Structure formats: C-alpha cells, structure tokens
Amino acid sequence: MTIEIAPEARKQAVTxxxxxxxxxxxxxxxxxxxxxxxxxFLEEVGPLVYNQAVADVQERLQQRVSELDLEVHEDEFQYWRKRQRPIK
Structure with missing residues (x-):
C-alpha cells in the first residue's frame, strides 16, 4: 500500500x-x-509508522469492545421485579 499525503501536507513537509x-x-x-x-521516507519508513498506528487503533478498539457489555448490559426479566409492591 502506497502512503499518499495531500498536496498541501506534502508542501509543508518539504518546507x-x-x-x-x-x-x-x-x-x-x-x-x-x-x-x-x-x-x-514515505515509502521506506511510512509503512512502519502506519502499521504501528493501525495496531494501536486495533488494540484500543478491542479494549472498547471488551467493555461494551458493561456499558450496555441490561438485566433480563425485570418487569415484575420493578412492579412488585412492598409488603406491609
């Protein structure tokens, strides 16, 4: 995969x-x-930096996915528990 940068970014990098x-x-x-x-540098070293960035993002996404069940978990069969009247 060839790493391409926008013309303006290339100009700034050259400067x-x-x-x-x-x-x-x-x-x-x-x-x-x-x-x-x-x-x-883009051809020789760029892929190294790019691949590390992808690995970092993958690790972060995997962490977030593993925490997803904690964030969106809902207990099942709660209708009747919520509507139980306190015993007097």
Missing part, C-alpha cells in the same frame, strides 16, 4: 525538511532533494 537541513546540518537542501527525501 519542514528544508528548514531542518538549514538549521541542523552543515548544508542546505533544495526543494527537489527535500521532496525526494520525503518520498523515500
């Missing part, structure tokens, strides 16, 4: 990569090189 190189490396990186580096 961020260029800024990172400018502030933290001894050389600047151009727009085309930054775009290529982003593409590499």
């Amino acid at each position: 961020s990569i260029m800024r990172y190189f400018e502030e933290n490396m001894e050389e600047c990186i151009g727009n085309i090189a930054a775009s290529g580096l982003l593409g590499f």
Whole structure:
C-alpha cells in the first residue's frame, strides 16, 4: 500500500525538511532533494509508522469492545421485579 499525503501536507513537509537541513546540518537542501527525501521516507519508513498506528487503533478498539457489555448490559426479566409492591 502506497502512503499518499495531500498536496498541501506534502508542501509543508518539504518546507519542514528544508528548514531542518538549514538549521541542523552543515548544508542546505533544495526543494527537489527535500521532496525526494520525503518520498523515500514515505515509502521506506511510512509503512512502519502506519502499521504501528493501525495496531494501536486495533488494540484500543478491542479494549472498547471488551467493555461494551458493561456499558450496555441490561438485566433480563425485570418487569415484575420493578412492579412488585412492598409488603406491609
């Protein structure tokens, strides 16, 4: 599965990569090189991050599903118990 990001997000990511190189490396990186580096990371490392996010969501959903019976449980056959008159 190819990880795609929206054009505006890609533009912001490329700008961020260029800024990172400018502030933290001894050389600047151009727009085309930054775009290529982003593409590499999306293809090489992106699936790792994506798969971990999916696993995290699956775990959370499984927790919620296991708690569902506690949240929506209703006792059966309560009609007569609710209508019993107190004995005097």
